Amino acid sequence: MISLECDNLFGTWREQARWLLSHQVDPSQVSWGEAQAADLFATDEPILAGLGPFQARIPKALLELLESAACYHGDQRWSLLYEVLWRVSHGDRTAMLAGDKLGSELQRRIKQVSREAHHLHAFVRFVALPPEAGPELPEYVAWHEPAHDILKSASQHFIGRMGRHRWMIATPLDGVYYDGQQLIHQRHCPEAWQQLAQNVEDPHSAMWLTYYSHIFNPARLNPKVMEGHLPSRFWKNLPEGKLIPSLISEARTGKQKDGQAKMIGSKPGKRIASGQG
Amino acid sequence: MQLIEKLSILADAAKYDASCASSGAPKRSSEGKAGLGSTDGMGICHSYTPDGRCVSLLKVLLTNFCLYDCQYCVNRRSSDVPRARFSPEEVVTLTLDFYRRNCVSGLFLSSGIIRSADYTMEQLVRVAKLLREEHDFRGYIHLKTIPEADPALIAEAGRYADRLSVNIELPTDASLQTLAPEKQIGSIKQAMQTIYTGEQTVLNEPRAPRFAPAGQSTQMIVGADDTDDSTILHGAEALYGNFKLRRVYYSAFSPIPNSPKSVPLAAPPLMREHRLYQADFLLRSYGFSAGELFEGPGHLALDIDPKLAWALEHREVFPLDLNRAEPTLIARIPGIGLRTTQRLVDLRRERKIRFEDLARMRCVLAKAKPFFITSDYHPQQADSTSVLLREQLRDRPQPQQMGLWG
Numbered sequence: 210m211i212s213l214e215c216d217n218l219f220g221t222w223r224e225q226a227r228w229l230l231s232h233q234v235d236p237s238q239v240s241w242g243e244a245q246a247a248d249l250f251a252t253d254e255p256i257l258a259g260l261g262p263f264q265a266r267i268p269k270a271l272l273e274l275l276e277s278a279a280c281y282h283g284d285q286r287w288s289l290l291y292e293v294l295w296r297v298s299h300g301d302r303t304a305m306l307a308g309d310k311l312g313s314e315l316q317r318r319i320k321q322v323s324r325e326a327h328h329l330h331a332f333v334r335f336v337a338l339p340p341e342a343g344p345e346l347p348e349y350v351a352w353h354e355p356a357h358d359i360l361k362s363a364s365q366h367f368i369g370r371m372g373r374h375r376w377m378i379a380t381p382l383d384g385v386y387y388d389g390q391q392l393i394h395q396r397h398c399p400e401a402w403q404q405l406a407q408n409v410e411d412p413h414s415a416m417w418l419t420y421y422s423h424i425f426n427p428a429r430l431n432p433k434v435m436e437g438h439l440p441s442r443f444w445k446n447l448p449e450g451k452l453i454p455s456l457i458s459e460a461r462t463g464k465q466k467d468g469q470a471k472m473i474g475s476k477p478g479k480r481i482a483s484g485q486g
Numbered sequence: 487m488q489l490i491e492k493l494s495i496l497a498d499a500a501k502y503d504a505s506c507a508s509s510g511a512p513k514r515s516s517e518g519k520a521g522l523g524s525t526d527g528m529g530i531c532h533s534y535t536p537d538g539r540c541v542s543l544l545k546v547l548l549t550n551f552c553l554y555d556c557q558y559c560v561n562r563r564s565s566d567v568p569r570a571r572f573s574p575e576e577v578v579t580l581t582l583d584f585y586r587r588n589c590v591s592g593l594f595l596s597s598g599i600i601r602s603a604d605y606t607m608e609q610l611v612r613v614a615k616l617l618r619e620e621h622d623f624r625g626y627i628h629l630k631t632i633p634e635a636d637p638a639l640i641a642e643a644g645r646y647a648d649r650l651s652v653n654i655e656l657p658t659d660a661s662l663q664t665l666a667p668e669k670q671i672g673s674i675k676q677a678m679q680t681i682y683t684g685e686q687t688v689l690n691e692p693r694a695p696r697f698a699p700a701g702q703s704t705q706m707i708v709g710a711d712d713t714d715d716s717t718i719l720h721g722a723e724a725l726y727g728n729f730k731l732r733r734v735y736y737s738a739f740s741p742i743p744n745s746p747k748s749v750p751l752a753a754p755p756l757m758r759e760h761r762l763y764q765a766d767f768l769l770r771s772y773g774f775s776a777g778e779l780f781e782g783p784g785h786l787a788l789d790i791d792p793k794l795a796w797a798l799e800h801r802e803v804f805p806l807d808l809n810r811a812e813p814t815l816i817a818r819i820p821g822i823g824l825r826t827t828q829r830l831v832d833l834r835r836e837r838k839i840r841f842e843d844l845a846r847m848r849c850v851l852a853k854a855k856p857f858f859i860t861s862d863y864h865p866q867q868a869d870s871t872s873v874l875l876r877e878q879l880r881d882r883p884q885p886q887q888m889g890l891w892g
């Protein structure tokens with residue numbers, strides 16, 4: 210049994226996998242990261258220097274799939290990839306395809322990773338730092354908690370979106386800072402970044418909260434569908450998340466008869482005489 | 487009036503329009519440039535409200551003052567609602583603020599008719615022009631088009647907006663005459679034609695100024711009158727054909743405060759709306775025609791989806807052998823979507839498809855089971871009558887209008 214550690218880096222894993230494959234090491238004989246548990250039983254075989262004789266032809270498309278699935282946080286994160294690689298390099302392309310047991314799991318992980326990238330694009334909320342903060346600090350900061358390793362690649366999206374502005378996204382694991390020219394990724398988010406993103410004050414959030422409450426149509430209340438699209442784990446970091454429970458209960462207790470928000474109904478109305486212009 | 491109060495009134499007034507999509511725009515980026523905003527063709531839903539609808543754009547009216555008296559509309563002149571009006575600059579400020587916060591991907595601006603159609607349209611165009619020219623805004627802009635406005639104004643709108651829309655409002659001319667007497671089906675279609683012509687003119691002309699690159703859409707209110715689904719979908723099919731619309735949005739009529747007697751004061755027919763969207767998707771992406779979905783006048787079934795309904799009426803086509811059938815036919819199997827179809831085709835290139843493969847794909851196996859064959863499976867239900875199958879496969883519990891309603 211061979212136990213390996215790749216520090217959750219795809220590049221490192223790829224080199225290890227290349228070596229294993231060249232020596233025809235069967236997937237059942239290798240594990241990653243679960244070293245502590247595995248070691249108890251493992252008879253560590255010495256790792257031979259240099260590549261072995263087996264030359265596998267790996268389709269480029271497969272490497273892309275593996276790299277994307279590698280962002281998934283979950284059991285057998287790396288050994289699953291090796292099993293796929295093993296089967297495809299031995300001529301069984303179904304290991305990449307949905308329908309096959311392993312292929313389905315691979316595809317499911319890729320899907321989850323790409324969903325999580327969309328979640329970043331959608332649910333990051335930037336808050337402006339006060340202008341006095343100075344050019345050393347970002348103009349906009351956000352705190353986000355992604356479930357998979359998507360920050361580095363998915364945050365590129367904001368370079369196009371935010372133009373020359375400086376912005377930062379901090380997470381419990383890693384962080385990115387765009388200084389107006391380049392994107393800096395820190396695998397371990399500096400504490401100062403985390404503090405900045407988590408403690409920023411937002412004195413101007415009322416407009417967005419007002420908009421959110423008023424664009425909601427209580428006559429169409431359907432919290433299940435909402436939760437399907439906007440999983441509750443994101444609510445706590447969204448300013449509008451705090452409004453959701455009260456909007457739902459207000460709708461349930463009578464505001465469902467028509468679409469109008471309560472506060473509008475209490476204001477004086479105005480009919481318009483026809484012909485007025 | 488404070489900006490925040492205007493926002494509350496003019497967002498509340500805009501919520502009845504269903505289209506909030508930000509998709510279909512060409513690739514634009516602000517990397518290294520002054521200004522703000524990008525688009526890449528894919529829409530982003532930045533939030534969801536508890537009605538399950540996506541918040542993708544800042545969707546507001548420029549004003550809810552209106553000279554018209556459309557019966558289904560909360561902003562009609564005889565309605566006793568609070569009124570407000572934004573200045574174009576105020577809309578620009580709000581759009582940019584929400585955009586920087588990453589709360590929206592752009593703006594969807596509409597308006598009540600004030601003074602004249604041309605004046606109103608000019609104001610809408612002015613907002614888009616300010617955003618694009620003064621603020622180098624490269625995010626998404628959707629402008630509602632006032633049908634009676636001068637075609638030159640519509641052409642100008644198309645230069646700034648990604649999407650233009652003219653609402654058809656109601657499914658038939660007769661209903662429009664009864665419920666929106668000031669609107670004319672003629673000018674609505676004329677405006678659609680103007681937009682269509684604008685799109686065609688820049689097609690294959692890389693140097694021409696762009697024109698509404700995300701195309702045009704429309705909205706039809708469902709349930710304010712008694713038009714049946716067959717008429718609605720045949721109408722939609724004609725709109726897709728005649729004006730190459732990207733989307734027809736169906737909006738279940740939602741009861742309005744101070745509801746006039748001419749429209750129902752009942753819960754919005756959400757399940758019906760859902761079935762119409764499913765059927766519309768079959769028209770746009772599955773190669774169905776409205777004529778295939780309806781033998782004559784009538785509604786879509788509420789208890790089964792339209793693809794299942796079609797399959798139950800056409801048992802002679804099934805069961806289909808997944809290892810042999812044409813992909814377009816596989817996509818007609820209930821419970822099997824376009825993506826699963828593609829996956830089946832990929833898999834069968836490598837080896838024979840077996841029953842258990844289906845279980846691992848994202849399809850609704852219970853629905854699909856009676857309608858396909860694999861190398862190791864032949865449906866027992868192939869001989870069941872359609873009546874029996876429908877009984878087994880219909881959605882349970884019998885869908886009612888969703889939500890509490892007392």
Ligand code: SF4
Nearest residue numbers: 552554556559562598
């Ligand atoms: S024109 Fe008709 S639908 Fe549009 S805002 Fe005025 S009353 Fe409402």
